[in-house]
Amino acid sequence: MITRIPTGIPGLDSLMQGGFIEGSINLITGRTGTSKSILCSQFLNYGATKLNQKGLYITSEETTGNIVRSMKQFGWDFDNLEKKGMIKILEVQPFEAKIVISKITEAIEAMKLQRLVIDSVSMFEYTLEDQSRIRKFLYTLFKRLREMNILTIVTSEIPEEVNARLSQFGAVEFLVDTVIKLQYMELADTRRSLMIRKMRMTNHSPNIHPFEITKTGVNILSI
Ligand SMILES: Nc1ncnc2c1ncn2[C@@H]1O[C@H](COP(=O)(O)OP(=O)(O)O)[C@@H](O)[C@H]1O
Ligand SMILES: [Mg+2]
Numbered sequence: 001m002i003t004r005i006p007t008g009i010p011g012l013d014s015l016m017q018g019g020f021i022e023g024s025i026n027l028i029t030g031r032t033g034t035s036k037s038i039l040c041s042q043f044l045n046y047g048a049t050k051l052n053q054k055g056l057y058i059t060s061e062e063t064t065g066n067i068v069r070s071m072k073q074f075g076w077d078f079d080n081l082e083k084k085g086m087i088k089i090l091e092v093q094p095f096e097a098k099i100v101i102s103k104i105t106e107a108i109e110a111m112k113l114q115r116l117v118i119d120s121v122s123m124f125e126y127t128l129e130d131q132s133r134i135r136k137f138l139y140t141l142f143k144r145l146r147e148m149n150i151l152t153i154v155t156s157e158i159p160e161e162v163n164a165r166l167s168q169f170g171a172v173e174f175l176v177d178t179v180i181k182l183q184y185m186e187l188a189d190t191r192r193s194l195m196i197r198k199m200r201m202t203n204h205s206p207n208i209h210p211f212e213i214t215k216t217g218v219n220i221l222s223i
Contacts, residue, residue, distance in 0.1 A: 002201055005151055008046025009039060011220025015205040016196060020178065023149035024200075025142055027173060029156045029166050030182030035192065035211075035218055036155040038074070039182075040117040041067070042217040043153055045076040047115040048086035053151075055115035056107050057089045058100075060123040064089045074217045085111070094123035097137050101144060108148055116150050122157040125168050134171045142175050166197065173198075183208075194220065 004018035013019045020026050028036050044055035057078075059067060067089055068078045081087040088111060092100050107113065121138065128134045145152050154176065156167040166173040166181065173179050179197040190210035211220045 006046075006051075007043050008050060009042055009218055009220065011209070011211070011222065012194075015209065015220070016178075016199055016202050017204070020151055021201060023146065023151060024177040025145060025152045025154065025175070026178035026180065027154050027156060027166075027176040028180045028182065029158055029173070031158050031160060031184065034182035034184050035213060036157075036182060037062070037067070037070075037119055038213065039218055040119050040153055040155060041071045041076060041078070042074070044087055044115055044117055045071070045074075045078075045081070048081050052086075053114035054085070054111055055087050055117065056104070056111070056113050057087065058092055058104060058116070058118045059089065060092050060094045060118075061120060064091060074215065076217075088113075094127045097124055097128060100124075101137075101141050104141070105144055105148070108150055113150060116145065116152040118152065118154040120155040120157055121172055122155075122168055125156070125171070131169060131171060134169055135175075138172055138175050178202075190221070 003022040047053035
């Protein structure tokens with residue numbers, strides 16, 4: 001039987017038979033400013049406040065202070081959740097790829113975490129540079145996460161000039177269970193949209209779904 005865990009993003013779970021698959025690794029990809037980090041935080045906040053699931057936010061790009069500040073806008077109190085031990089934010093250096101894997105593993109085991117966000121893997125792609133090292137790093141990391149059965153979102157950045165690909169080096173999308181692609185169309189009526197590009201073992205929506213960012217976070221609109 002396949003167990004689904006709700007992401008808590010309004011309008012998203014019903015597009016994928018109820019949520020992410022237990023213990024799966026799910027990629028959210030898109031260009032800069034497409035709401036990847038907001039979605040990640042919303043996922044952790046929902047887990048911590050509604051499902052009593054502890055979460056870890058790994059950031060390779062932003063400071064803890066900035067994450068906490070931006071999430072306050074949506075009413076997500078990461079300061080307080082961190083005090084209660086429900087959320088932990090960990091800043092990592094992308095050039096210490098090996099150490100990162102052990103840091104994540106240790107935190108998951110020590111805190112008995114159930115949700116993990118890695119925002120983003122693109123920095124690792126840039127610092128590891130060649131394809132085979134990137135694949136090896138991601139493969140090792142994801143294998144460890146699968147063994148620990150932790151529900152994971154990883155993000156990756158699609159460079160502005162790249163049209164056809166889902167990530168910078170085209171490695172991460174093969175190794176994950178789900179690929180959700182976010183878009184920002186400068187000239188369209190509904191500027192922000194989301195598409196489930198792949199999801200293993202799931203009869204997911206094949207459509208492009210517009211969404212908005214409201215005072216309470218991302219909300220997927222019905223079409
Ligand atoms: N309070 C807010 N209300 C509406 N939109 C917001 C708010 N805060 C940020 N945004 C939008 O979200 C974007 C940033 O989202 P973010 O998750 O950081 O993007 P990404 O991680 O994909 O680069 C901003 O460029 C802005 O358009
Ligand atoms: Mg971001």
